Amino acid sequence: MAHHFEFKQIGVIRTPYTDSAPYQPVVNDEGEFRIVLQREYAQGLADLETFRYIYVLYFVDRLTRTTVMIEHPAWTPDTNVGLFASRSPVRPNPLGLSVVQLKKIVGKSIFTSGLDVFDNTPLLDIKPYIKDLDSKNDANYGWIEKLAGNKQHLLLHIMGIPHGY
């Protein structure tokens, strides 16, 4: 039997994106990116500023379609790929995960590099991204290897960055 769980919102993510966002974080995108914790959790930010990168976990709260097990990623819509081999936000549990640069912490606000979420997305958790523990030197591109085009070009598509070629 499948269990159901409840999560608490611990803060909110503020971004310049009202109703469309990049497919993945764009490091130097324009505007302010800020994670604001609820006051009761602010003390938990102690020592986080010693890290350069953080994981941000959030609830993807404004989905407009239902989950399917075979996805057609928005950046390569002619491709069929299993949901769990994709980064689609439309999942049985709509949890989002982004790795971003931590710029500074002021009070209960964390200022970061670009985040790929709509303004006011509910925050579920933050964790430090730890060198060597979290970066894998032998990571690969999975099924993306089979797509035509060079990696730099594909990465622009994956992130949803407009480009002229």
Ligand SMILES: C[S@@+](CC[C@H](N)C(=O)[O-])C[C@H]1O[C@@H](n2cnc3c(N)ncnc32)[C@H](O)[C@@H]1O
């Ligand atoms: C493809 S997801 C990737 C999220 C995360 N980086 C990951 O890999 O889990 C990013 C997309 O989710 C959508 N999105 C962002 N915030 C959302 C929200 N609060 N509700 C619904 N969709 C959202 C936007 O269309 C954005 O392009």
